[in-house]
Structures are given as C-alpha cells and as structure tokens.
Amino acid sequence: MLPGNSACQGCGSTLALRWVLKALGKKTVIVNPASCGCVYVGLYPRTAVSVPYIQMAFAAGPAAASGMVGGLEAQGKKDVTVICWAGDGGTADIGVSSLSGSAERNTNYIYFCYDNEAYMNTGTQRSGSTPAGAWTTTTPLGKKESKKDMALIMAAHRVPYVATSCSSYPADLYGKTKKAKLIQGMRYIHILTPCPPGWRFDTGLAVKIGRLAVQSGMWLLYEVENGVFRLSPPSRKILENPEKRVPVKEYIRAQGRFRGMSENEITLLQEMIDSKLEKVAELDGKPLFF
Numbered sequence: 581m582l583p584g585n586s587a588c589q590g591c592g593s594t595l596a597l598r599w600v601l602k603a604l605g606k607k608t609v610i611v612n613p614a615s616c617g618c619v620y621v622g623l624y625p626r627t628a629v630s631v632p633y634i635q636m637a638f639a640a641g642p643a644a645a646s647g648m649v650g651g652l653e654a655q656g657k658k659d660v661t662v663i664c665w666a667g668d669g670g671t672a673d674i675g676v677s678s679l680s681g682s683a684e685r686n687t688n689y690i691y692f693c694y695d696n697e698a699y700m701n702t703g704t705q706r707s708g709s710t711p712a713g714a715w716t717t718t719t720p721l722g723k724k725e726s727k728k729d730m731a732l733i734m735a736a737h738r739v740p741y742v743a744t745s746c747s748s749y750p751a752d753l754y755g756k757t758k759k760a761k762l763i764q765g766m767r768y769i770h771i772l773t774p775c776p777p778g779w780r781f782d783t784g785l786a787v788k789i790g791r792l793a794v795q796s797g798m799w800l801l802y803e804v805e806n807g808v809f810r811l812s813p814p815s816r817k818i819l820e821n822p823e824k825r826v827p828v829k830e831y832i833r834a835q836g837r838f839r840g841m842s843e844n845e846i847t848l849l850q851e852m853i854d855s856k857l858e859k860v861a862e863l864d865g866k867p868l869f870f
C-alpha cells in the first residue's frame with residue numbers, strides 16, 4: 581500500500597489493508613466490491629495500492645474473485661494470491677449469497693471482511709453487522725437487532741481456515757494473513773476496523789477503541805482451523821485473567837454511536853459478554869461443529 585490515500589483521518593480499515601498487503605506481498609490481486617475501500621484506494625492512475633486491483637459491483641465480489649482464480653489457474657499461475665476486500669454490508673448483507681457459493685465450492689482465495697459495523701461509504705446506514713444499541717442514520721434510536729456473526733457462519737461452511745482479527749492488533753492480523761496465504765482453498769478473515777466518523781469518536785482514538793473492543797470481550801480474536809476453534813492470545817488473556825478484563829461500559833461510553841444506551845442496557849450487555857466468555861472457555865481447542 582502506497583503512502584497517501586483518501587480515507588478519513590484515523591481510519592482503521594486502511595490500517596488493516598496496509599498490514600494485510602505487507603503479509604501477502606506483491607503477487608496479490610485485489611477484488612473490492614463497492615465500499616469505502618473503493619474510495620480510499622481510488623481511481624487509476626492514482627490508486628493507493630501498487631498491486632492489481634479491480635472494483636466490483638456490490639454483490640459480486642466473490643463471483644469476480646472466483647473468475648480471477650479460474651483465469652489464473654488456466655494460465656498456470658500458481659504463485660498469485662487472489663483476495664476479496666469487502667465491507668461488512670458487502671459481506672453480511674448484499675454479498676452473502678456469492679460469498680456462500682464460493683465457500684461451498686472451496687474457491688482458492690482469501691476473503692477479508694473489514695467490519696466498520698455499518699454502510700459507512702454512503703453515510704452510516706445500519707447493516708446486518710451493526711451491533712444492537714448502535715445509532716446509525718437508519719436506526720436513530722439505536723439498532724434493536726443483534727449483530728450477525730459472519731465468522732461463525734463461514735466456519736459452518738467447513739472451509740479450511742476462518743479467523744477474526746482487529747486493526748488495533750497488527751501482529752495478530754499479520755500472522756493470520758501469513759498463515760492463510762499458505763493454505764489452499766477458501767480462507768475467511770473478519771477484521772473489526774473502528775471508524776471515527778461512523779462510531780463517533782476522536783480521530784486519534786481508532787487504535788484505542790479497537791483494543792477496548794478486545795479487552796472487554798465485546799470482540800473475540802480466534803481461529804477456526806480445519807474445524808477446530810482456538811482463541812488468540814489477546815482474547816485468551818482476558819479469559820484466563822478476569823481481573824484484566826475491561827468493563828464493556830468503557831468501550832460503549834467512549835463512542836457517540838452508543839449514546840442512547842441506558843445503564844440498564846449496558847449491564848445486560850456485560851452479562852451477555854460474561855456468559856459468552858464462559859461458553860468460549862469450554863470450546864477452546866475443540867471442534868466447533870459436530
């Protein structure tokens with residue numbers, strides 16, 4: 581990724597793409613469905629990446645990536661990594677059909693969902709990945725429904741590798757991307773990427789907000805490799821040392837998008853996280869599905 585792009589100041593998504601491309605190297609081709617990514621990568625000849633890159637219609641990222649993989653295979657090119665770089669709206673909502681199809685075919689590419697938890701490029705509309713309680717322009721009183729769990733949905737496709745990460749944990753993201761590069765078949769990495777204008781926090785705080793998401797247990801870092809679930813060190817740390825767990829209230833109150841959440845709702849959220857962590861402790865190191 582070249583210096584200079586047209587993202588907002590403090591964008592977590594560009595941080596994530598920088599680390600992903602560092603891990604993958606120059607022999608990488610990017611398919612990018614409609615999203616902020618299309619804006620911050622920009623238009624040729626002034627694109628912010630130095631690898632081949634194609635913008636794609638919103639619903640068709642995985643279909644285009646599948647075609648790209650087929651074309652490279654037909655030419656006998658085995659050393660090129662095809663990736664799809666898509667937002668949460670493009671992944672959890674409009675693109676989920678072609679994504680699921682490519683997973684069922686075990687297409688040989690890596691799908692990255694960078695999750696800023698709303699349709700940010702068009703001004704912050706709720707997506708299936710927006711968490712309950714969050715303000716967006718289409719949920720002015722806070723979203724009522726829960727966040728769709730795309731990583732687990734992808735794991736249920738029995739693809740060889742699924743992982744979650746966060747732009748505030750570059751070593752975690754770099755390591756998982758390097759590992760994914762060496763695996764054949766469909767690989768899926770879901771990255772939480774804080775977004776200052778959409779989440780309503782100061783532009784200097786994106787890294788801190790992502791860390792709070794993980795330290796509070798609101799966002800879990802894990803891998804599902806050949807069906808086996810394994811927590812990643814930052815999440816295992818808060819599981820094994822409850823005293824190191826940050827109350828979720830700190831994460832929630834640091835962002836304007838949750839300003840409508842009452843103290844009661846935050847207490848309920850804390851209880852949900854505590855019970856989630858208890859269940860996760862039992863799953864660690866075990867097969868996720870029967």
Ligand SMILES: Cc1ncc(C[n+]2csc(CCOP(=O)(O)OP(=O)(O)O)c2C)c(N)n1
Nearest residue numbers: 614615616638667668669670698699700701
């Ligand atoms: C079929 C279609 N509907 C709507 C749009 C307008 N549109 C472009 S980007 C975007 C939001 C994408 O959201 P997400 O996938 O979460 O990526 P983000 O913008 O948050 O990075 C929308 C609605 C479009 N390009 N195509």
Ligand code: SF4
Nearest residue numbers: 587588591616700775
């Ligand atoms: S709206 Fe959010 S995700 Fe989009 S470029 Fe700005 S900071 Fe990044």
Ligand SMILES: [Mg+2]
Nearest residue numbers: 667668698700
């Ligand atoms: Mg989004």
